[in-house]
Amino acid sequence: MPTISKRGEQMPPSPIRKLVPYAEAAKKKGTKVYHLNIGQPDIETPKPVLDAVRHSDFTVLEYSHSAGNESYRRKLVTYYERFGIKLNHQQIIVTTGGSEAILFAFMACLDAGDEVLVPEPFYANYNGFAVEAGIHVRTITSNIESGFALPAMEAFEKAITPRTKAIMICNPNNPTGYLYSKEELSVLKALCLKHNLYLFSDEAYREFCYTGEHFSAMNLEGLEEHVILMDTISKRYSACGGRIGALVTKNQTVLDAVMKFAQARLSPPSFAQIAGEAAVDLPLDYFDKIKAEYQSRRDVLVKMLNDIPGVFCPNPGGAFYAIARLPIDNADRFCQWLLESFSYEQQTVMLAPATGFYATKGLGADEVRLAYVLNKEDIRKAMICLSKALEVYPGRIVVKEEVLEKGH
Amino acid sequence: MPTISKRGEQMPPSPIRKLVPYAEAAKKKGTKVYHLNIGQPDIETPKPVLDAVRHSDFTVLEYSHSAGNESYRRKLVTYYERFGIKLNHQQIIVTTGGSEAILFAFMACLDAGDEVLVPEPFYANYNGFAVEAGIHVRTITSNIESGFALPAMEAFEKAITPRTKAIMICNPNNPTGYLYSKEELSVLKALCLKHNLYLFSDEAYREFCYTGEHFSAMNLEGLEEHVILMDTISKRYSACGGRIGALVTKNQTVLDAVMKFAQARLSPPSFAQIAGEAAVDLPLDYFDKIKAEYQSRRDVLVKMLNDIPGVFCPNPGGAFYAIARLPIDNADRFCQWLLESFSYEQQTVMLAPATGFYATKGLGADEVRLAYVLNKEDIRKAMICLSKALEVYPGRIVVKEEVLEKGH
Known part of the structure; x- marks a missing residue:
């Protein structure tokens, strides 16, 4: 029997999905499970976006242009204009999800053995794409005390080697929810110019x-040839299953290289390009409502977390994730225990x-990521579960502030 | 400015798409261009397949399971049963087009520097996926005189090195249309068992x-752990833009590895999985009509080609491609000349x-691939154009049989 590749062995399994069998078992026992573990929004996909697909009237489901339908790319130009990002449609390559944009950037810009610097904690699938491209993810640690702000410039300088080809950020951040400021992006700009690095955003x-305005890496003046934007309609419009993203850059050499990767796989999915095009035409206040909803969920989540003795959760500035520090021995054990051995009023989280x-x-052994993709009532119930769970978890530890409280 | 990767440089541009600007220029001049250059079928996507998407009524366009919707995979089990291929749904991983199935197989089974053996001529995008995976495509030449039959076993034996990990075929073949026989597959089986190779089909x-029944590599008894099937709904149901394929194997270790690649990119497109599921429910005589249509097109094409002086086209047994040998100096120059400098009654091909x-x-300098994805009337007109073109093409050469005729 032939063996699989070393790459196939090294490929990391999804850290998020490994608990799925325990969740399934809990559900079989009749326990209600509140899913704060994955970034699948519960928010409805806007009806006009789905209707655009449902009312389409073509007769042949053809390949699109390898870079995506020109009409969609032209529409995206107007989308980016809203953020002061001036592009032409040839600087946009539509990809199969943001995932493919990441893989294409890794492949087109880095060779096997090259390194990309990423502040940790980071979106775990970067690891997978790095293994596929044969490159290395090197991390600079950000910490929960600072709310996961960008690590100091010196920490990056120390980590840069002759093989470093790019710095990568997710902004606002998954998994921390941290929103990088214009000043932090300027630090990255200085680093990229000094060391001739790409900035993957x-x-x-x-x-x-x-907590503030988003500042796009695409708006860093003087860094146009360095910046590659990875984008997706997945979270923006609750359209994760569409698998439509985009790689955007003003660097023509990168565009030319990425186009060759895009041509090899022929085209991105046609149905969801129709959805993506319709999404750009949504009324601009669409995001006001969605944002207000996520923000109020965040407020409930973060407050209830910080009210639990021994728990600390910095207030995330964006996205729909938070990382909390819990008074526990081991996060993997705790999360499994929640599903396997705990329930409160037949519910768990x-x-x-x-x-x-x-x-x-x-690192991260006493931290968990929570995605606030449930309605506020469910978030409240989930936080009550968590609170009750921490009261009885056998691996509960006593944290410093509690010791201090007891000392007084 | 940072440089792109060597991989980005080495990535081959699409050989099919490089003539596109010349076609566009011809059209601007008012010339009708008959597209026999790409495998985009003109046949309508079956209405029930499109309607399944258009009549869907979900409210959130969610990620599917990374391996594809279980309902679709179970449906595919019944599809494969029709060909005597017995599977369970966990042996099927739904991919983003057949393209992704190829890339996943390369990544999961071969390491950088490993080799896959492919009879040439072959589907050019295998090259692109090989560059992405850092592996090498090594070819064994098949020839037009034999209709592109499988090269002799000895030719494979000679090409196998310690780095060879797989043999890959496309059956029936793109670009040759050749249909491999059960006997030819048995030769590949013997080679794969002897040298412990994967068979990618x-x-x-x-x-x-x-010209005969299709024999699937999945039905090679005793080769279950070696065979990886790459499949797609693109051509079968004229659904190229759906980007839905499948990787199918009975090798559990490969399935486990491929699942990790599938998880990294989260899920295949959701809309077209609905289409794919509906397609399995099409009446079984659907293919009778489509097949009859392609076969009658092939008959027109091949006859008209062979009627042109100096042209030879073997009769392809399957797919919708044919390779013809033309009395020309250089196929690249000729195909460009057809668009740039030739027209007959304001038409070209x-x-x-x-x-x-x-x-x-x-190799291939006097050969072209023709995709019979136009209706018979258009194929006829295109063949008249080609015939007229060969009468006046400045790089026309005199071939042996013509010399012989002149000698008599």
Whole structure:
């Protein structure tokens, strides 16, 4: 029997999905599971977006242009204009989800053995795409005390090697919810210019910012040839299953290279390009409502988390994720225990252990990621479950502030 | 400015699409261009397949399971049963087009520097996926005189090195239309068992066989752990834009590895999975009509080609492609000249130079690939154009049989 590749062995399994069998078992026992573990929004896909597909009247489901339908790319030009990003449609390559934009950027810009620097914790699938491209993700640790702000410039400088070809951020961030400021982006700009690096900017959650305005890497003046934007309609319009994203850059050499990768796989999906095109025509106040909804969920979640003894959760500035520090011995064990051994009024909660978002061993062992993709009532119930769970979890530890309280 | 990767440089541009600007220029001059250059069928996508999407009534366009919707995979089990291929739904991973199935197989089974053996001429995008995976396509030449039958076992034996990990075929073949026999597959089985190789079988055109029954590599007894099937709904149901394919194998280790690649990119497109599921429910005589249509087109095309002095076209057994040898100096020059400098009654024809389907330099220089994806009337007109073109093409050469005729 032939063996699989080393790459196939090294490919990391999804850290988020490994708890799925325990959740399924809990449901079989009749336990209601609140899913705060994955970034699948519960918000309805806007009706005009789905209707555009349902009312389409073509007779042959043809390949589109490898870069995506020109009509859609021209529409995206007007979308980006709203953020002061001036493009022509040939600077946009429509991809199969944001995932493919990431893979194309890795493939077109880095060779096997090259390195991309990413602040950790980070979106775990970057690891998978790195293995596929044969490159290395090197991390600079951000920490929960600062709310996961950008690490200091010196930390990046120390991590840069002759193989470093790019810095990558997700802004606002998955998994931390941190919203990078214009000043932080300027630090990255200085680093990229000094060391001749690409800046990969994953801006999937651009519209969901609560503590300030989003500043896109595409608007960094003088860095036009360095910046590659990875984008997607997945979270923006609750259209994850469409698998439509985009790679955007002003660097013509990169565009030419990426087009060859795009041609090899022929075209991005046709149905969801129709959906994506209709989405750009949604009334501009569409995001006001969605953003207000996410923001009020965040407020409930973060307050209830911080009200639980021993729990600390910084207030995330964007996206729909938060990372909380819990008074526990081991996040993987705790999250499994929640599904396997705990229930409160026949309910429990599914969380993502933060260990899966760190590359540095040992980090994230007392942290979990929570995606606030449930309505507020469910979030409240889920937080009550979590609170009750922490009262009885056998691996509960006593944290410093509690010791201090007891000392007084 | 940072440089792109060597991989980005090495990535081959699409050999089929490089003539597109010349076609566009011809059309601007008012010339009608008959497109025989690409495998985009003109046949309508079956209405029930499109209607399944158009009548869908979900409210959130969610991620599907990374392996594809379970309901679709279970439906595919019944589809494969029709060909005597017995599977369970967990042996099927739904992919984003057949393209992704190929890339996943390359990534999961081969490491950088490993080799896959492919009879040439072959589907050019295998090259692109090979560059992405860092592997090498090594070719064994098949020839037009034998109708592109499988090269002799000895030719494979000679080409196998310690780095060879797989043999890959497309059956029936793109670009040659050749339908491999059960006996030829048995030769490949013997080779794979002897040298412990995977057999990658791209069966995108399974239903379109005219000279015999299709024999799937999945039905090679005793080779279950070696065979990986790459499949797609694109050509079968004229659904190229759906981007739905499948990787199918009974090798559990490969399935486990491929699942990790599938999880990294989250899920295949949701809309077209609905289309694919509906397609399995089409009446079984659907293919009778489509097959009869393609077969009658093939008959017109091949006869008219062989009636042109100096042209030779073997009768393809399947798919909707034929390769013809033309009395020309250089296929790339000729195909460009057809668009740039020729027209007959304000019409011309666009062909794919066969050079793009060979890895061995110099081969295919007097061959073109023709995709019979136009109706018979258009094929007739296109063949008249081609005939007229060959009368006046400045690079026309005199071939042996013509010399013989003149000698008599």
